[in-house]
């Protein structure tokens with residue numbers, strides 16, 4: 139009887155553990171010389187796809203190159219594997235897309251492979267907001283400011299720090315409720331304006347903002363849309379961005395630890411009420427920050 143109960147507990151525990159890890163989708167491909175694994179929280183727009191290439195033949199891989207969605211992937215050596223992180227844009231058409239992988243072995247041999255990867259349908263909700271008209275009707279000066287700030291950010295997202303600076307899972311910068319999800323279609327005063335580039339976290343009162351992971355502060359400032367902001371470079375073209383801050387506690391080039399207080403939330407920039415806006419960028423693409431807190435990335 140006790141044995142039956144303990145095996146029942148074991149089964150329940152296994153189901154529970156499986157349900158935790160089932161969040162992550164995984165596909166495996168293999169040919170005679172190398173194998174490739176692709177993981178994502180889900181295979182859908184706005185997610186981080188992680189590619190892992192390993193040798194099958196006992197040979198040593200010296201380099202891997204590849205392309206997905208007509209974009210070159212950057213592979214990094216991790217042990218005997220090569221890893222690439224790839225942000226799938228929120229606006230991509232759901233379809234099966236080819237991934238092209240080219241592997242160079244130490245013997246001088248080069249092998250290419252093509253693998254079909256799914257990007258499944260994802261429905262993004264609509265959010266209707268009313269903001270100060272000042273933030274919708276731009277003067278030419280404001281338009282100029284917006285353009286300059288946009289170019290500053292584009293240059294930041296292109297920065298490449300080859301080292302992996304982060305450590306383990308990412309954490310939420312504020313432990314509170316998500317008030318606006320990722321990539322919601324935002325309609326201001328009845329007119330479609332933009333897709334939400336990250337998530338909003340409830341922070342009615344000024345709340346300490348924590349670094350989502352280890353990294354180096356790459357930029358702080360005050361922009362038209364985001365108000366006071368901090369950007370942390372986590373290496374390998376992975377960045378976290380914190381906006382609408384009332385105070386900033388760090389400066390450019392500061393090394394930060396995961397969980398370190400970097401700022402205080404507020405209501406600066408284009409905003410309908412105080413909250414923290416949090417964006418994650420991978421290879422210049424916005425991905426759903428929720429996924430990065432739930433899946434292991436290399």
Ligand SMILES: [Zn+2]
Pocket residue numbers: 318334336337338414415416
């Ligand atoms: Zn936001």
